[in-house]
Amino acid sequence: MLTQKLDAPSPTYYIGKGKIGELIGLKEQTQYDTVIFDDELSPRQQRNLEEALGVKVIDRSALILHIFARKARTHEGKLQVELAQHQYLLPRLIGQWRHLERLGGGIGTRGPGEAQLETDRRLIYKRINLLQHKIESVRQHRALYRRRRKETGTPIVALVGYTNAGKSTLFNTLSKASVDVEDRLFSTLDPVTRRLALPTGQQFLITDTVGFIHKLPPSIIAAFRATLEELDEADLLLHIVDITHKNAANQCLTVEKILSELNLKNKPKITVFNKLDLALSSEAELKALTAIPYFEEEILLPNEGIVLISAAKGWGMDELLNKIAHHL
Ligand SMILES: Nc1nc2c(ncn2[C@@H]2O[C@H](COP(=O)(O)OP(=O)(O)OP(=O)(O)O)[C@@H](O)[C@H]2O)c(=O)[nH]1
Ligand SMILES: [Mg+2]
Incomplete structure (x- = not known):
């Protein structure tokens, strides 16, 4: 490096x-x-x-x-990745055919490079159009689905956070599901939703989705609009932070920045510090830490709840569910 x-x-x-x-x-x-x-x-x-x-x-x-291309599994995920790839590629085409330009063309004729470039560009525009069209129909389908879900009145809680923070691990722990969890970036690309019940008996839906990253290419944000729109419907966001990561503070800021770019800044949110098992030796220690008076004020995140958890060990789940219940 x-x-x-x-x-x-x-x-x-x-x-x-x-x-x-x-x-x-x-x-x-x-x-x-x-x-x-x-x-x-x-x-x-x-x-x-x-x-x-x-x-x-x-x-x-x-x-x-x-990485996204390798991770895309569903039809929708693949469409979105391909769109982002083409949008990235388009302005970069020129260089690809430059070697042909040296072969030159006579006066008044166009070099083979130029002609090829134009053909390629046309093909890519065509493909982009087609992909946008397909993604639009996915979006509409999702919107319809969301509206139906909304009509049932079940509140939606969405997991957001930097990639590798532990969103899917928490999703699995809470829902006893088995979404892919891996120690690599962007394990999750496609949103998944499960129905859960609070201790009070109230039901809610929880959604796991794609993670964020610093300097996320704009073409990805644009292409993943259909996926990210799932977050619009959320009644509550859980911002999962890998508090043991050396860049945890910056990752937090990156997530906050992307949330505001997505106009989600004003959504109710709980900040969830994860992976506490790497720093503490038991759930009892974690509870002792949370019990310190003014614990939240000390961390200076006004108007937000903070919960300490270990998604892997299942520590702090009761406290997390209580906070969710309180918000809902
Ligand atoms: N020690 C420890 N490791 C954890 C915890 N939660 C998650 N991990 C690990 O962190 C890595 C990432 O977890 P994921 O749940 O895939 O993270 P994610 O936020 O869904 O990541 P993306 O889908 O890539 O955005 C995996 O290796 C997990 O085993 C935890 O509470 N403690
Ligand atoms: Mg994940």
């Missing part, structure tokens, strides 16, 4: 000339065949870097899209 401090990324290479030299030097030592940039590169930067380094260059968005 290499880092560089610059006032602004270089428009031609993203990194500075010296860094490129360093990267080329590393190639002899490590024989790397791919370089991944933890940011979105412009098509031009990516092209120049590939030429300079002689290896495949991938940016953060392409990597996230790649």
Whole structure:
């Protein structure tokens, strides 16, 4: 991993000339065949870097899209990922055919690269249209479904949070379901919903959905609108935080930022600190910590409840259900 401090990324290479030299030097030592940039590169930067380094260059968005593509299971998930991929690809097409341009065309004729580019672009536009059309019908179907669910009056609680925070683990613990849980990013892409009952007997629906990540590519947010719209209907959000992660605070802020971009800032919300089993040795310790007077005020999240849990061990579930009952 290499880092560089610059006032602004270089428009031609993203990194500075010296860094490129360093990267080329590393190639002899490590024989790397791919370089991944933890940011979105412009098509031009990516092209120049590939030429300079002689290896495949991938940016953060392409990597996230790649993970999404591997994870998409349902028809809807696959449609959304494909749409995001095409939207990412479109502005990057130009470079792909540039080698043909060198073959040149005579005066007045267009080079083969240019013609090919236009054909490709047309095909991709066509595909994007088709995908948007299909996703729109999924959206309408979902909206209808949601309306029906709403008519039954059962409140909806949605799990949100940074990817790998433990949303699916909590979903499984609460609903005794077996949604995929993995120690990797974006295990969950498609929303799942289950019916649960509170100790008071009141029923509610709980929804597990796609996790958030810092610098989420806009094409993904756009493509996953149908999925993210599920959150609109929620009466209550549970924001799951992996409090043991070294970037927990930043991850929290990222989630808050995405929630406000999705216009969900004003939804009632409970912040749930998860994975406390990694820091404490028993549920009794966890209860003792929560019992400290003014515990919530100390953490300075006004107007929100905070619950400490271990989704994996099932610690703190009664307290969590009480808080949910209180909100509903
Ligand atoms: N020690 C510990 N590990 C946990 C806990 N909850 C979840 N994990 C682990 O954290 C990893 C991610 O859990 P998931 O439930 O898949 O996380 P998620 O938020 O659904 O992740 P995405 O679907 O990828 O957004 C898995 O390896 C879980 O076993 C917990 O309470 N304690
Ligand atoms: Mg999950």
